[in-house]
Amino acid sequence: MDFEVLAGQYDDGHEINVKYSDVFATLDDxxxxxxxxxxxxxxxxxxxxxxxxVWAKGNDPLNR
Structure with missing residues (x-):
């Protein structure tokens, strides 16, 4: 199983600019x-x- 993590920012004109990309064998990693x-x-x-x-740790979508 491959889990790819992507992250970045937006350039002028709102173009996606990938600053980080890596592939992991496990969801935990x-x-x-x-x-x-x-x-x-x-x-x-x-x-x-x-x-x-992925929600930040401690967030609960059901507000419990």
């Missing part, structure tokens, strides 16, 4: 890498053609 680049304006993990949006 991909999440660890994502945490290190989560300060970029955008960052996500791709897996089998799907984009995974």
């Amino acid at each position: 991909a999440i660890e890498a994502h945490d290190k680049v989560s300060d970029y304006p955008w960052a996500y993990i791709q897996y089998k053609g799907r984009t995974l949006d």
